[in-house]
Amino acid sequence: MVMKQESASKQTAGPSAKFSEPVADYLEYLQRERGRSENTLRAYDVDLRNLGQFLKERAADPALKQVSVDMLRDWLAYLHESDVSRTTLARRISAVKNFFAWALKHELIEADPALRLAAPKKERRLPHVLQxxxxxxxxxxxxxxxxxxxxxxxxxxxxxxxxxxxxxxxxxxxxxxxxxxxxxxxxxxxxxxxxxxxxxxxxxxxxxxxxxxxxxxxxxxxxxxxxxxxxxxxxxxxxxxxxxxxxxxxxxxxxxxxxxxxxxxxxxxxxxxxxxxxxxxxxxxxxxxxxxxxxxxxxxxxxxxxxxxxxxxxxxxxxxxxxxxxxxxxxxxx
Missing domain, CATH: 1.10.443.10 (Intergrase catalytic core)
Structure with a gap:
């Protein structure tokens, strides 16, 4: 699978194999069984790699089973400090919650650490409309x-x-x-x-x-x-x-x-x-x-x-x- 190969080729510059390999499996699941588009797969890949890189650098590179809700909250705090927009933040939280829910269902983890993460309310802006x-x-x-x-x-x-x-x-x-x-x-x-x-x-x-x-x-x-x-x-x-x-x-x-x-x-x-x-x-x-x-x-x-x-x-x-x-x-x- 293309997405899996791409993730593997970037491991040296991004998350470790402990995180990137289950992410690649998850993206393959989204593509083959859920029919997600390439744009959606790319967005999930970017968001999950962001978390994986943070865990590698800031949380002693834990295995997927060791990721805790406190680690995820530290990641959210880091995103807030980086002035990430509310829309991007909500999207990344959604990607992480869906990923860990999938991991729990496939018995890769024993408990879902993302279950209690709360996404910020999206800004409800009216679309630009041409006359x-x-x-x-x-x-x-x-x-x-x-x-x-x-x-x-x-x-x-x-x-x-x-x-x-x-x-x-x-x-x-x-x-x-x-x-x-x-x-x-x-x-x-x-x-x-x-x-x-x-x-x-x-x-x-x-x-x-x-x-x-x-x-x-x-x-x-x-x-x-x-x-x-x-x-x-x-x-x-x-x-x-x-x-x-x-x-x-x-x-x-x-x-x-x-x-x-x-x-x-x-x-x-x-x-x-x-x-x-x-x-x-x-x-x-x-x-x-x-x-x-x-x-x-x-x-x-x-x-x-x-x-x-x-x-x-x-x-x-x-x-x-x-x-x-x-x-x-x-x-x-x-």
Missing amino acids: PSQIDRLLSDETVASEGTSNVNGDEDEQVNDPKSLAIQCRDKVIAELLYASGLRISELVALDIADVDFERRTLRVLGKGNKERVVPFGKPAERVIIDWIRSHRRILASESAGDALLVGVRGSRLNVRQAREVIATALRLLGDTSASGPHALRHTVATHLLDGGADLRAVQEFLGHASLATTQLYTHVSVDRLRQSYRQAHPRA
Whole structure:
């Protein structure tokens, strides 16, 4: 397993084998039996390695059975002193609690030292949401910037009509249009194959978190740019390593999450009048726009692929403009 090999290769610079080996087994369990994504596995690996390194340096490198609740509390104190954010702290506590619960179930430990760890309450921030006029500008030809254009050789004037530059620009429009049209997570977007696109029904077959499949719609603007990309531009970038990937990077293989994220981050910076900074802002935006337009909350939950309705309810916050409009229309003394 890749994650297990990676953990083993880093033992000299990180936790000892007494801690890293059961962690590697745990990550393999999450991958094979729970179907966790690579991003989730990577996050768990980072969080558990952080604890393992602390135990190695500060607690005489105990075996897993010797880890106590006091050791874990010392680790939390260390994180607090390091000014770790509340969100990161909550995530690391969750990772550690899940790991030790698994270790207890598999009889690697006799008692769970993480059972009484309390995670801080997460900061409940409303997501950044773009206005419809900002979405129109974001999806215009002038705003959707290319993360790969600067890698194309030649003068800027020549790049305007360069086939590779045009292909990258078309691909970037597909990224932006699909993220807003279908509310996909960035990892779901880059995982799409051409066969996942149903042009007759204008839907996408999406494999979401926990390997749960769902079907989501997209509109005519997205359909136009996808067809243009597949018919005229994809072949310019794609190599054999791309396989059936819908989106392709400048080196010819499947587009990765980092490249796709940078495309949207650049486009949002070019807007200049929003604090939104990444592709998740488009997911927040389409959810809010659907609810503002009268969509049913459970339909939006299915659309986004949320396991819990409570997660979707975050988007039911009312924008200031909508609140003012409703107030003027409904309040007798407005």
